[in-house]
Amino acid sequence: MSGEAQRTRAPSIRDVARLAGVSHQTVSRVLNHHPSIRPETKQRVLDVMAELQYKPNRAARALVTSRSRIIGILSASSTQYGPASSIAAIETAARASGYWISTANLESTDAASIADALAHLAAQSIEGLVVIAPQVRVLETLAKMSIDVPFVTLQSTGDEPVRTLSVDQIAGARLATRHLIELGHRNIYHLAGPQDWIEAEARMRGFLDEMSAQDVPTTAPILGDWTADFGYYAGRELLTVRDFTAIFASNDQMALGLMHAVRDAGLDVPGDVSIIGFDDVPEAAHFWPPLTTVRQDFAELGRRCVALLLGDIDPAVVEHHSTIVPELIVRGSTGRPSF
Template sequence: MADVARRAGVSGQTVSRVANGRDNVDPLTRDRVIAAMRELGYRPNSAARALRSGRFRSIGVIMFSLSSYGNMRTLDAIASEAAGAGYSLALIPLDSATQSDVSGAFDRLSEHAVDGVIILIETHELDEAEIALPTGLPVVVVDSSARYSYPVVDTDQAQGATLATEHLLDLGHETVWHISGPQESYAAERRRTAWMTVLQERGAPVPEVLVGDWTAESGHELGRHLAENREATAVFVANDHMALGVMRAFHERGRTVPADLSIVGFDDVPEAANFWPPLTTIRQRFDRVGESAMRALIAEIEGQSPSGRELVPTSLVIRSSTAVRAPLLT
């Protein structure tokens, strides 16, 4: 920094202001300092700055399932928001959420000297009774239970499931079947509970829940079972990939969508508009979830009060996989 100051003919304090992005430097002076930095190959020493400021400009992310569409979209938004705020990311993927796994992930992140952590684990395993999160470090939890004192950011799962179920009932279907996600998933639980609540409030029968594992294969297997039931005219499926499997099963059985079955998915994956027929679904705003989580964490790092729980709204996207129920032939 002293070499840069001598080359640019300014004080070391001015070089420091430029290196730290301060705006109280004359534009011509700033240009002269930047030119001197380039000539000398100067790069600000992030470790030294961290020692002086107490900030490392780094965020840790602990998450499951890098193959999940929603998780990857959320992570992408977190990364974009972090980059815009001048933070880097240290990613720790996990295969399970045991106490030792989560504690180990925090230990590894401490080696990276992060300013805060975002936890993207949506299973029942992440429960305050089982997982003790370390104190003294800003934390935001994404898509999990509300049992933590940390800020929690989540999609409004109940709103989405309500929209899906009401849409099918409003089309004249006597009831709506449901293919749920795994039992250990908080998201699946909230969607399942909202579906059941709507049926009960509307006085509709509540069919047996069919449980899948988020994959198209499980949707296909359960769809084969559903296709044998002529009373099943409408189904709300907990994600788009399982809905695709259900549609294939009905096609193989010689039954058509939506003439024989109206179907609503959840997520609005990019391919949903190109299913045949195009899939009616609930759109999640994974970008909003990631951005909100990162902003909440930065606010914590900067000493602001935790924001509590934030629910990102969903919306119903109506396409061709749902239709008014045809009258029964007598």
């Protein structure tokens, strides 16, 4: 078992075939679980494979079958909790189904950057694409580029012509808004995400829908950028007026920044201002005060996403288009308004 450092060619099916006394095609049949193989022949081949530590050459297989078994992920903001959780779940699910994941991160959302990332993925002949770059512009560019593989976009408003799978953002936003209204709030602001993010828009729509459904007058949402920093500065601005008793922030980070600003102004959360977030990041329970928010199951999203995609690639698998229902998590940052 010496294994002289002499870098030698990896064993191929022909090497296996020779040692097992069969043709290379028989070895190939064993690899592909062909039914018509005598059990003892199969075993002999398997033994030789083990002995030689044979590993199939993926490039050769991809070449001859013209199937890469790679699923590409196009993602923006992959460092954030939500997308990162989904990506991890996608990888796990894909691996379990014998697929590989290749990711490309978007550096910006201009067309060139998208085209570059997509070209990088296309160069690997991906068989499916998951888009976790929920900016409207990305989807538009994507539509123009006529992707030639099945693809799924995570997060959407639900009425685009593309295949999407999503947590029902509108329902989640209505949940949050209703919670504030039921507590007695009537002057509620909405700190939204960036205008071109699909989720931001959906949450905004959910907010507006619920407000009007409950006959509560609304003010125009403020457009933020998802960061805690923005939440902080927006909060400082808002507090110069103070014509509200509650704010629904479109994500937990901005809610955190808002709470920071409220405290800086010498006010209390939820005594003077109630604040509710969205996402339920793992830290939200330990913010001060613990943040009331809407929980999304990012991992489940990732799993379903793979199931959907594999269903497209290989019609044997089927999956119904369901959205995931978000859940309201009530903690300490919301309460009845003080008048």
